[in-house]
Amino acid sequence: MASGRAADVEFFEKFRVWSQEFPPADRDVRLQQNFTGLGLTGAAPLTEAGPELVAALDTEYTAGRAHVEEVARTAPGIRRVNGWLLAIHGFDYNVDTFEVGTVDSPDWKIADDTLRIVSRAAAARGTVGKPRLRGAYALTYVDLDGAPLDGAHSYRITLDPVPPVDAFWSLTMYSVPDFYLVDNPIDRYSVGDRTPGLVADDNGAVTITVSRDEPADPADRANWLPAPAGPFRPALRMYSPRKTILDGTYDLPPLVRVD
Structure with a gap:
């Protein structure tokens, strides 16, 4: 194989093969055709690519990965409330690929082609959801004052009312920058309405303590x-969300x- 970083070529070779084995939805065909010049739509394996193409793939891989990382953190076009990024449309492609558990409705789609594609990539990078379930997701990296969340401090969030859903909700802890679940002494990775012994006040509000200790x-x-010792990013998952979540009437409180 020509010189270049093997990981980059391997990534695009998987794309070439898998995108042909599992063709894109009609609305994404035009986008895929734009990759013809990079050898991503043809029959020739990229392992046989010459040095110029390998160099081009290397450049695109580096730039694309950096862009996805930035979008995952800044979420352009996504509504922000009290530091939360509301990734309601992160998996809008459900109706293209799946049937059971999906809803073909504007509430679950992104009309802008460019924003739709990069939002999907950022959602996959951030591991925020299951593509076969109707779920709305919110992510945050910062507290009420805009400071990065870090296990050196303790935080509270009061859900009053708790997320209006017809299925269930949970607040899940993830590490930064890899978005892995966080090991902890009580093996608790999320808190939600299914958490045994969850305590609510007389009005049904739930206050969650987020801390290392x-x-x-x-x-x-x-x-x-439980939080890690360093930076972290929780995700609030809301399954079968009611209209108030989808239309923005329900505002998430800050940490x-x-x-």
Whole structure:
């Protein structure tokens, strides 16, 4: 194989093969055809590519990966509320590929072609959802004051009311920058309406403590979401969300630093 980073060529070779084995939806065919000059739509394996094409693939891979990382963090075109990025349309391609569990509705689609494609990539990078379920997702990297979330501090978030859903909701902890679940002494990776012993106040509101160290107060400990020692990014998952989530009437509260 020609010189170049093998990982880059391998990535695009997988794209070439898989995009032909699983053809794109009608609305994405035109986009795929734009890749013809990079050898991504033909029959020739990219392992046989010459040095000029390998260099071009290397450049595109580096630039594309950086762009996806930036979009995953900044979420252009996505509504922001109290530091949360509302990734409601992250998996809008469901209706192109799946049937069961999907809804063919404007509420679940992104009309802009360019934004749609990069949003899909960012959603996949951020591991925010399951493509066969109707789910709305929200991500945040910052607290109420806009400071990056970090396990050196403790935070609280009060869901009042809790997310209006017809299925279930959960707040899940992920590391940064790899978005992995975070190991912790109680093997708890999320807190939600299915968490055993979840404590709510008299009005049904739920306050979740997000911290590296286990809270001393029993109520805080019952609703504790363990955090890593360093930066982190929680994701709020809301399955079968009601209209107030989709139309933006329901606003998510911020994470408030308490120490």
